[in-house]
Amino acid sequence: MRNNCAFTVSTIAAALALTVAAPGVATTPSQRPARPAPTGAAPVALTGRVAGVSDLRPSDIEVHVNPTSATAARVQPGVALASWRVPAGSIVTRQGSYEVHLAATSVPRANISPEGLVNFEVIARDPHGSRYGVTMSSARLVRDAAGAPRWTQPLAATSTTAGRAGLSTWPTLPTLPRAAVAPRPVVADVSALHSGAVPSSKFARRSCSPGDVGAGDVYGTTKTVWATIGTSYPINGDQSWMTHQIGSRTDFSSSFGIGTQIGDGRFYETGSRSVDKGAGFVWAKRPYMRSYRVSVTYRKVAQYFDRCPGNGLGPYDVYWTPITLSGGHIQHRQGLSRPHWKNCRRESAGIFSRYLSNGKSYEQGEGVKIFGLISVNLSSTRAYNAEAKLNYVLSRAAYMCGNNADPAHAGKVMESRTRLR
Amino acid sequence: MRRSHIPKTSASLCLGLALILSMTACLGRGGGSVTTYADGRGALIAGGSGGFAMAAPGGVPWTGSFGEFALCSQKPGAKITLDSVSYETENLTHVKVLLHTYALSDLKGLSPSKISRYTSLGSSVGQPPDFVGGEADHQLGSYTSNLKGVAVSQTCDDERKSDEDVSGGAVPDQPVQDLIFVAQTNALGGQFKNVYINYTVDGQRARIKNQWQMTMCGSAPAIRRQCS
Numbered sequence: 001m002r003n004n005c006a007f008t009v010s011t012i013a014a015a016l017a018l019t020v021a022a023p024g025v026a027t028t029p030s031q032r033p034a035r036p037a038p039t040g041a042a043p044v045a046l047t048g049r050v051a052g053v054s055d056l057r058p059s060d061i062e063v064h065v066n067p068t069s070a071t072a073a074r075v076q077p078g079v080a081l082a083s084w085r086v087p088a089g090s091i092v093t094r095q096g097s098y099e100v101h102l103a104a105t106s107v108p109r110a111n112i113s114p115e116g117l118v119n120f121e122v123i124a125r126d127p128h129g130s131r132y133g134v135t136m137s138s139a140r141l142v143r144d145a146a147g148a149p150r151w152t153q154p155l156a157a158t159s160t161t162a163g164r165a166g167l168s169t170w171p172t173l174p175t176l177p178r179a180a181v182a183p184r185p186v187v188a189d190v191s192a193l194h195s196g197a198v199p200s201s202k203f204a205r206r207s208c209s210p211g212d213v214g215a216g217d218v219y220g221t222t223k224t225v226w227a228t229i230g231t232s233y234p235i236n237g238d239q240s241w242m243t244h245q246i247g248s249r250t251d252f253s254s255s256f257g258i259g260t261q262i263g264d265g266r267f268y269e270t271g272s273r274s275v276d277k278g279a280g281f282v283w284a285k286r287p288y289m290r291s292y293r294v295s296v297t298y299r300k301v302a303q304y305f306d307r308c309p310g311n312g313l314g315p316y317d318v319y320w321t322p323i324t325l326s327g328g329h330i331q332h333r334q335g336l337s338r339p340h341w342k343n344c345r346r347e348s349a350g351i352f353s354r355y356l357s358n359g360k361s362y363e364q365g366e367g368v369k370i371f372g373l374i375s376v377n378l379s380s381t382r383a384y385n386a387e388a389k390l391n392y393v394l395s396r397a398a399y400m401c402g403n404n405a406d407p408a409h410a411g412k413v414m415e416s417r418t419r420l421r
Numbered sequence: 422m423r424r425s426h427i428p429k430t431s432a433s434l435c436l437g438l439a440l441i442l443s444m445t446a447c448l449g450r451g452g453g454s455v456t457t458y459a460d461g462r463g464a465l466i467a468g469g470s471g472g473f474a475m476a477a478p479g480g481v482p483w484t485g486s487f488g489e490f491a492l493c494s495q496k497p498g499a500k501i502t503l504d505s506v507s508y509e510t511e512n513l514t515h516v517k518v519l520l521h522t523y524a525l526s527d528l529k530g531l532s533p534s535k536i537s538r539y540t541s542l543g544s545s546v547g548q549p550p551d552f553v554g555g556e557a558d559h560q561l562g563s564y565t566s567n568l569k570g571v572a573v574s575q576t577c578d579d580e581r582k583s584d585e586d587v588s589g590g591a592v593p594d595q596p597v598q599d600l601i602f603v604a605q606t607n608a609l610g611g612q613f614k615n616v617y618i619n620y621t622v623d624g625q626r627a628r629i630k631n632q633w634q635m636t637m638c639g640s641a642p643a644i645r646r647q648c649s
Contacts, residue, residue, distance in 0.1 A: 342585045342588055342589060343581065343584060343585060343588070344540070344588050345488060345489060345540075345541060345542065345543025345544075346540075346542055346543050346544075346545065346560075347473060347543040347544045347545075348475050348476065348485065348543075348544045348545045348546050348554065349475070349476035349478075350473055350474045350475040350476040350544065350638065350648070351473065351474040351647070351648060352471070352473050352543075353471040353472050353473070353474075353634070354469075354470065354471040355470060355471045355472075356470030356471060356632045357470060358459050358460045358461035358462070358469070358470040358632055359461060359469055359470045384470060384471070389471070394476075397545070397554045399543075400543055405581060406469065406489065406491055406541070406581070406584065407469070407489070407543065408468065408469020408470065408471060408489040408633055409461070409466075409469045409470065
């Protein structure tokens with residue numbers, strides 16, 4: 001049996017040295033000027049709470065839209081990329097919560113993936129002390145039935161892309177299914193504020209001499225790790241399997257945690273980034289418990305804010321973010337134990353399939369096996385949909401049990417001989 | 422008021438098979454638009470995402486029952502009532518949709534193992550109350566085909582807790598309501614298609630487009646592909 005925890009397959013990682021200490025290695029794309037602040041009627045793209053703060057002011061929150069994963073994958077190590085800063089007037093605070101009101105058309109086209117994903121970063125500063133925290137989350141831009149752009153969850157069910165609907169400078173976007181309603185804004189909580197030096201605005205410094213290397217986000221090495229996107233628990237010699245196929249542009253969607261080294265030098269999970277697509281694969285039917293894993297490429301990013309690479313101070317924080325599914329698929333059998341889930345249904349002999357995205361997503365708290373790199377594993381979340389199915393063949397009547405809902409809606413499903421009590 | 426079920430029948434030939442289409446259509450109560458939701462989106466939740474392909478037990482014709490349609494509200498305080506269920510079928514006969522529930526007074530004083538037999542059904546060969554095989558043939562509670570006007574007030578969190586209580590042999594705070602789809606088929610097998618659960622929420626008509634696939638396995642090629 002093979003332990004694939006934190007197994008890495010990247011062959012280029014070792015070659016990609018972070019060169020932030022070398023001046024003049026790259027130029028910095030200029031920061032785009034902020035467009036006019038949207039009106040108060042702009043929809044909420046992002047909302048969340050800042051832990052331990054009850055009197056948050058808009059000036060304590062800074063929100064950026066980071067480059068797309070495709071851009072992040074292409075850039076050479078040592079290059080600093082600019083993000084787009086959300087206009088300050090877009091941020092509303094109430095007690096310890098914030099909202100980002102943002103017209104979808106305000107976001108630069110280059111910062112929207114072809115699948116409509118937009119990668120937000122929220123920087124929160126303590127209004128009463130020398131602490132700050134960050135969180136990141138993807139949101140998805142879709143078109144509603146009327147063709148208007150709307151913000152919604154990154155793993156929300158979408159249909160294939162629609163036409164441009166009059167927005168000639170925009171990428172095409174996926175559409176919401178006809179039956180779907182009320183897209184919900186993404187929730188991105190800042191779970192902790194960390195003591196230490198607090199950076200000023202992310203791009204307070206536009207360039208660093210010598211060599212005009214811009215401060216901000218300096219992209220570094222990559223590393224490919226395994227991430228669990230499903231588990232199955234067959235019994236009685238029954239077989240289970242998972243399919244992970246690529247159909248429409250957005251059907252296979254997953255979110256993976258971001259690990260940030262901040263404050264005391266340890267890595268913490270600070271939100272997630274969503275990725276789409278990847279190579280398809282169908283796992284073989286097998287009669288044993290196992291987890292299903294895909295390979296995910298992460299990239300290191302150093303945040304310098306107002307500092308310059310090479311000035312001796314180093315970055316304020318460093319994070320590893322997922323940027324793409326790299327195509328690897330394995331199964332894993334170690335460390336799995338039979339759960340004790342109580343939402344059970346009696347099923348006759350046949351095939352039980354869990355797919356489509358109207359139930360809970362599959363969530364695994366330590367699904368991303370990146371401990372070997374940052375001493376902590378990160379979470380993984382995958383939507384069930386037509387391209388990502390979990391199946392059980394029941395050779396005789398049995399119980400199917402869900403972990404957080406009835407088995408037809410649950411994020412995880414197991415087979416059981418008896419109804420568990 | 423209109424009737425909630427108006428059977429229609431047509432026939433079609435598909436891949437050499439005579440496929441019988443029967444449809445019950447909810448024509449609603451005249452006027453007003455009907456909002457269609459994917460399950461999980463509107464006020465009423467019922468049915469899951471995925472499906473079950475039931476193995477043929479041997480011997481034809483045979484009857485099967487499909488559950489996974491526990492009813493709950495994700496709009497607390499809203500007045501939700503069932504109107505009807507509409508569907509199409511492929512090579513199914515004797516189709517009916519039943520509401521399964523029970524009274525709390527039926528459960529009080531029973532042993533835990535007896536209480537657990539009131540739990541919601543996933544699927545079973547046979548039909549209530551004569552399910553075939555294992556514990557399902559003892560599933561208890563009442564079944565009615567009269568869906569019109571049935572109120573659904575239990576929140577989805579409460580429904581999940583009640584379901585866990587009953588499964589664990591405890592008397593819940595509220596009974597669970599769930600729908601059972603029953604049909605008969607022959608050696609070819611058959612399936613439900615385009616199932617809609619029609620309801621009213623605070624006076625507004627709405628419906629769930631069902632995403633739980635229900636297949637009775639058989640030898641028809643299109644059916645067989647779903648059963649392997």
